[in-house]
Amino acid sequence: MVVRRCRNCGEEFEPHVTVCSDCGGPLEDHDPDAPAAAPLAAPPAPVDRRGAVGTAVKVEILASLMSSEEAERCADVLARNGLPYYLDVNRGSTFRLSVPLDRAGEAARLLQDAGAIPRMAETPAVAVAGGPCPACGAQVDAGARECPDCGLSLGQEAPTCAKCGTELDAPWAACPRCGSDE
Numbered sequence: 001m002v003v004r005r006c007r008n009c010g011e012e013f014e015p016h017v018t019v020c021s022d023c024g025g026p027l028e029d030h031d032p033d034a035p036a037a038a039p040l041a042a043p044p045a046p047v048d049r050r051g052a053v054g055t056a057v058k059v060e061i062l063a064s065l066m067s068s069e070e071a072e073r074c075a076d077v078l079a080r081n082g083l084p085y086y087l088d089v090n091r092g093s094t095f096r097l098s099v100p101l102d103r104a105g106e107a108a109r110l111l112q113d114a115g116a117i118p119r120m121a122e123t124p125a126v127a128v129a130g131g132p133c134p135a136c137g138a139q140v141d142a143g144a145r146e147c148p149d150c151g152l153s154l155g156q157e158a159p160t161c162a163k164c165g166t167e168l169d170a171p172w173a174a175c176p177r178c179g180s181d182e
Contacts, residue, residue, distance in 0.1 A: 003092075004029050007065045008118065025118060028065060059086065060104035063117050064096040070116065071095035077114045083107050127154035 004013045008025030020027060063074065071087055074097050078085045083103055088096040099107040111117040126134060130142035138149035146153050159168045161175035174181040 005065050007070075008063060010064045028067070058101040059098040060101050061096055061098045062104065062108055062111065065090060065092075065094045066097065067094065071097065073114075074111055074116045077110055077116050078107060081110055083110070125154070 004015055004017065004027050005011065006013070006020035006025045007028050009020060011020055013020070013027055018027060019025070063070070066074070075085065075087065078099070083099060083106065085097060085099045085107065088098070090096055108117070112119045126132070126140050127144060128142065130140055130144070132138070133140050133147040133150060133152055133154075135152040136147060136150040138147055140147055140154065144154055160166060161168060161178060161180055163180045164175060164178045166175050166177040168175060
């Protein structure tokens with residue numbers, strides 16, 4: 001059975017979903033029953049998570065569910081820049097990349113600049129925090145669903161109860177007003 005997962009955070013999604021709703025990362029289909037792919041050649045100077053003298057090394061996972069080609073590209077970028085890293089093989093022959101915690105920011109910037117991993121938003125969306133409209137520059141209030149000047153849609157309409165019209169916390173939540181779960 002094929003499973004669709006986020007390449008960055010590993011969340012599973014229905015087949016019709018194309019982008020991770022948790023982190024915005026790209027989704028890939030994986031067949032856990034498929035035969036394992038040949039492992040990558042040993043990466044140059046991987047991090048031993050026990051450290052050089054046997055002490056534990058705290059690591060941060062920068063990417064997960066990567067293909068062997070993506071893992072190899074990340075390994076090349078980090079090795080060229082002298083950064084230690086560690087690649088784990090996940091079920092389904094995908095890879096997870098981690099780096100020492102104290103080098104995570106540097107490694108993420110290098111990999112993002114090289115296009116090896118997607119850039120993460122550094123600031124909250126305009127619809128969440130407010131700020132200038134990305135289309136026209138007009139000031140948008142926090143929580144707005146569209147720009148007051150140009151009408152650019154900044155977010156989805158909140159789900160509402162089919163019976164009484166009350167705004168719901170989530171589409172599947174029971175209505176706090178009438179109790180309906182339709």
